[in-house]
Amino acid sequence: EIVLTQSPATLSLSPGDRATLSCRASQSVSNYLAWYQQKPGQAPRLLIYDVSNRATGIPARFSGSGSGTDFTLTISSLEPEDFAVYYCLQRSNWHTFGPGTKVDIK
Amino acid sequence: QLHLQGSGPGLVKPSETLSLTCAVSGGSVTSNSLYWGWIRQPPGKGLEWIASIHFSGTTYYNPSLKSRVTISVDTSSNQFSLKLTSVTAADTAVYYCGREGFVGTANYFDYWGQGALVTVSS
Numbered sequence: 001e002i003v004l005t006q007s008p009a010t011l012s013l014s015p016g017d018r019a020t021l022s023c024r025a026s027q028s029v030s031n032y033l034a035w036y037q038q039k040p041g042q043a044p045r046l047l048i049y050d051v052s053n054r055a056t057g058i059p060a061r062f063s064g065s066g067s068g069t070d071f072t073l074t075i076s077s078l079e080p081e082d083f084a085v086y087y088c089l090q091r092s093n094w095h096t097f098g099p100g101t102k103v104d105i106k
Numbered sequence: 107q108l109h110l111q112g113s114g115p116g117l118v119k120p121s122e123t124l125s126l127t128c129a130v131s132g133g134s135v136t137s138n139s140l141y142w143g144w145i146r147q148p149p150g151k152g153l154e155w156i157a158s159i160h161f162s163g164t165t166y167y168n169p170s171l172k173s174r175v176t177i178s179v180d181t182s183s184n185q186f187s188l189k190l191t192s193v194t195a196a197d198t199a200v201y202y203c204g205r206e207g208f209v210g211t212a213n214y215f216d217y218w219g220q221g222a223l224v225t226v227s228s
Contacts, residue, residue, distance in 0.1 A: 001169065034214050036153075043202055043218035044153065050210035087153055091212045094166060095143075095155035 002026055002090050004098035012106040019075040021101045023088035028068045032091035035064055035073045038100075039084045047086075048073065078103070108132040110219035112203045118226050124190040128203030128219055135184050136161045141206035141213050142179065142186045146199040147221075154199075158206060159186060193226045200224075 003026040013019055023033070031051045036044035046055040048064035051071060061076040075082055083105050088098040114126035128142070135142060143158030143166075157177040158166045165177055171190070179186040190197060200221040206213035 032212050036215075038153075043204075043221055044215075045218075046214060046216045049214045050212065053210050055209070055216065089153075089214070091214060094168065095145075095158075095215075097153040097155065099152045 002029060002093050002096050004088055004090055004096055006086075006088060006098040006101045008101060009099070010102045010104060012104055013078055014106045015078050015080055017078050017106075019073075019078055019082070019103055021073040021075075021086055021103075023066075023071040023073070023098050025069045025071075025090055029090040029092035031067070033064075033066070033071050034089045034091065035062075036087045036089060036097075037082075037084050038087065044087060075103075108205065108217050110203050110205065110217060112201065112219040112222045114201075114222055114224065116223060116225060118193055118197075118224060119228050120194055120226055121192055124188075124193050124197065124224055124226075126188045126201055126203070126222065126224070127185055128187070129183070129185045130205075131184070133205075135179055135186060136181050139208040139213075141166075143204055143206055143215065144177065144188045145202045145204060145215065145218075146197075147202070148196075148199045156188065156190075156201075195226050198224065198226045 007022045035048040038044040052064045109131045111129045141158045144156040159177045174191045176189045202221045203219040204215040205217040207216040
């Protein structure tokens with residue numbers, strides 16, 4: 001089973017700040033890595049697939065990078081609606097979600 | 107616009123079977139490139155994939171739940187279902203149904219239902 005770890009658990013930032021979220025896999029997931037955003041009371045929303053491709057309708061301030069076992073989601077300048085929990089997901093071997101990073105307002 | 111509507115009892119007794127159905131509208135479950143699946147989220151916790159199915163009948167299960175889970179698809183009703191047996195309080199969660207669309211080089215959950223809270227309690 002592939003285990004994903006995310007860091008930090010919580011990121012306290014202000015609107016306009018740059019957010020850098022990390023996801024690490026216990027073994028290589030190739031490029032089968034996605035990122036999701038979840039707001040309270042809502043279903044997750046696909047942001048990024050295949051490491052670095054933005055899903056339909058996702059703003060350009062969201063970008064993904066990485067390879068193999070280490071991946072990063074970057075939000076270049078936080079908007080008020082970006083404060084949420086972010087999960088990474090690997091699709092290399094079934095589906096595994098990371099534990100999430102909460103981005104909250106400082 | 108694709109819409110997924112999950113339904114089922116909000117309360118299940120311990121040791122009984124949890125049954126959920128997801129009705130799909132605005133699209134067909136028989137699209138060849140798509141899978142359909144279930145994900146759950148215990149209150150205040152993270153996401154856990156449960157199972158996925160292709161309309162052809164191909165199924166994939168989370169190994170940690172496989173012995174208790176059955177996923178099925180009903181093409182005539184354009185819906186798919188989940189059964190989880192021998193439930194305990196640890197199975198209390200919001201259960202999401204979702205579509206795995208083929209984007210890029212793999213299938214990812216790209217459409218989600220609104221989620222249904224299922225509580226296991228006597």
